[in-house]
Amino acid sequence: MSEGIELSEEQLKNDICKVMRHLFERGLVSALGGNVSARLPGSNEFWITPSGIFKGELTPDDLIKVDLDGNIIEGFGRPSIETPLHAAIYRVRPDVNAIVHAHNPFTLGLALAGVGLKPITVEAVMVLRKVEVVPFAFPGTDQLAKLVAEKASTGARALILQNHGIVALGSNLYDAEAVAETLEEVATAQFVAMALGKEPPVIPEREVELYYKLYRLG
Numbered sequence: 771m772s773e774g775i776e777l778s779e780e781q782l783k784n785d786i787c788k789v790m791r792h793l794f795e796r797g798l799v800s801a802l803g804g805n806v807s808a809r810l811p812g813s814n815e816f817w818i819t820p821s822g823i824f825k826g827e828l829t830p831d832d833l834i835k836v837d838l839d840g841n842i843i844e845g846f847g848r849p850s851i852e853t854p855l856h857a858a859i860y861r862v863r864p865d866v867n868a869i870v871h872a873h874n875p876f877t878l879g880l881a882l883a884g885v886g887l888k889p890i891t892v893e894a895v896m897v898l899r900k901v902e903v904v905p906f907a908f909p910g911t912d913q914l915a916k917l918v919a920e921k922a923s924t925g926a927r928a929l930i931l932q933n934h935g936i937v938a939l940g941s942n943l944y945d946a947e948a949v950a951e952t953l954e955e956v957a958t959a960q961f962v963a964m965a966l967g968k969e970p971p972v973i974p975e976r977e978v979e980l981y982y983k984l985y986r987l988g
């Protein structure tokens with residue numbers, strides 16, 4: 771049995787590195803920016819990326835295991851400065867097992883301009899569902915963790931950290947990666963329409979409600 775648990779943890783660590791690489795390759799994080807964490811479902815401990823190490827080539831040995839109070843359980847480096855933010859989300863959201871923090875340029879740009887994301891694509895409706903904006907607080911502070919926990923407890927799948935970046939919440943790593951990437955996809959499409967001087971048409975609310983009913987979401 772313990773062997774099974776160890777195998778899943780190894781898989782989890784490999785997947786964290788893979789997701790981090792994808793984010794770097796897609797230009798959603800810079801060399802040292804962003805962080806990713808994940809836990810086995812229901813666990814009070816999670817694995818997180820380290821601080822100050824090049825994010826494009828992380829290996830499982832670089833990761834650090836911490837508990838929900840941020841105490842280091844396993845690993846050698848320094849855990850991400852945003853560990854309190856990740857822990858705060860896991861504490862209030864038992865359905866969340868993976869968190870991606872990235873610096874999506876278009877998503878952030880729209881938020882800086884005070885423009886909210888609109889239900890302009892099927893993915894915006896199905897994948898993002900609920901996006902909340904978190905007012906600015908300095909990275910790594912308890913204040914930011916508290917603000918994030920407040921917004922996360924509303925059931926949001928994505929948070930936009932004003933003047934900073936985004937946080938994507940998922941039931942697993944690929945779910946969280948999909949939310950992070952969809953944010954940027956929707957923001958970019960919306961920006962293109964607006965840059966051409968047009969107000970993008972949105973999927974009608976009636977249709978959105980129908981989708982949610984059909985897939986038992988919301």
Ligand SMILES: [Zn+2]
Binds near residue numbers: 804909
């Ligand atoms: Zn950041």
